[in-house]
Amino acid sequence: MAYFERFLAYFGAIWVLSLAIQLIRFVHLYTRKSSLSRYKYERNGERSWAFITGSSDGIGLAFAHELAHEGFNIVLHGRNSVKLEGVRKTSSLEYPNSKFRVVVADVCQDGPKFFSSINAIIQELQDLHLTVLVNNVGGPPPKMEPLYKTFDDNLATDIDGVISKNIRFTTHLTASIIPLLSREQKPGLIISIGSMADLGLPWLSMYSGTKSFIMSWSAALAREMKAEKRDIEVLGVGLATVTNVSFKKEVPTLMQPDSRTFARASLDKVGCGKYIVAGYWVHGVMRTVLGLLPESLVFGMVVKSVREEVEKDKKKD
Numbered sequence: 571m572a573y574f575e576r577f578l579a580y581f582g583a584i585w586v587l588s589l590a591i592q593l594i595r596f597v598h599l600y601t602r603k604s605s606l607s608r609y610k611y612e613r614n615g616e617r618s619w620a621f622i623t624g625s626s627d628g629i630g631l632a633f634a635h636e637l638a639h640e641g642f643n644i645v646l647h648g649r650n651s652v653k654l655e656g657v658r659k660t661s662s663l664e665y666p667n668s669k670f671r672v673v674v675a676d677v678c679q680d681g682p683k684f685f686s687s688i689n690a691i692i693q694e695l696q697d698l699h700l701t702v703l704v705n706n707v708g709g710p711p712p713k714m715e716p717l718y719k720t721f722d723d724n725l726a727t728d729i730d731g732v733i734s735k736n737i738r739f740t741t742h743l744t745a746s747i748i749p750l751l752s753r754e755q756k757p758g759l760i761i762s763i764g765s766m767a768d769l770g771l772p773w774l775s776m777y778s779g780t781k782s783f784i785m786s787w788s789a790a791l792a793r794e795m796k797a798e799k800r801d802i803e804v805l806g807v808g809l810a811t812v813t814n815v816s817f818k819k820e821v822p823t824l825m826q827p828d829s830r831t832f833a834r835a836s837l838d839k840v841g842c843g844k845y846i847v848a849g850y851w852v853h854g855v856m857r858t859v860l861g862l863l864p865e866s867l868v869f870g871m872v873v874k875s876v877r878e879e880v881e882k883d884k885k886k887d
Contacts, residue, residue: 609840621673621695624707629809635665737783760802813828
């Protein structure tokens with residue numbers, strides 16, 4: 571009996587110690603100083619450039635603001651030339667010490683047009699001192715209605731559109747940009763924005779699957795760059811809901827920060843040593859808690875949450 575009690579005492583001490591170590595690591599992750607400055611350096615008198623996909627508004631634009639604030643030159647990307655030019659002008663006034671360029675490309679094009687678009691983007695970036703790529707573009711394809719639907723209700727165009735917007739463009743673009751980031755053996759940074767949808771959200775199965783791909787692909791690419799001794803940091807950043815984006819203009823809360831807060835928090839994770847992180851600390855807590863709960867509870871919470879979003883979406887219509 572005494573032996574069993576000692577075993578329980580040792581087991582309890584180890585369990586408490588494990589929890590304490592995890593807590594210390596979590597606190598360190600969200601309080602440490604960012605290594606973003608490592609990717610901001612001049613080449614022949616030219617500042618570093620950052621290319622952010624899907625940056626005409628929302629999270630992408632927030633990243634553009636935060637990176638310009640840190641002293642980077644910015645390449646803005648989107649499919650609406652008028653909107654992008656407006657963003658370029660206002661951003662140039664707000665950050666007079668940074669340069670801004672615009673790249674117009676529709677990420678949902680098919681066939682030869684798609685690859686011509688990728689090649690055109692690379693040509694635009696060829697002469698720049700590019701050190702940062704933020705893969706932000708994603709979401710449902712244009713004209714996909716309704717957004718929430720059972721998997722078998724998705725049209726063929728819905729399925730292809732979700733894959734194109736969330737996987738196809740990002741992976742082809744990244745493959746083409748890596749040589750630009752790694753030339754002259756300079757350090758480069760790739761940040762890819764994922765989502766807590768990768769947990770598996772009902773009525774959003776295609777979107778959830780693509781976000782799971784982005785996170786797994788980011789981790790694999792990060793390990794590959796390290797194994798190949800290529801000085802490119804790859805970071806997959808997950809998020810839950812944020813506000814001040816095109817489809818959500820609610821007042822920010824502790825659980826739901828605005829896009830600038832999320833972007834700033836995500837950039838603070840650069841150099842943390844992890845391949846996949848939750849950008850915002852509350853989202854990190856949410857992810858950790860969900861991972862500890864039994865599936866029966868997670869199922870109820872996830873279904874309730876998505877159904878609430880479905881009702882909000884219906885009211886907008």
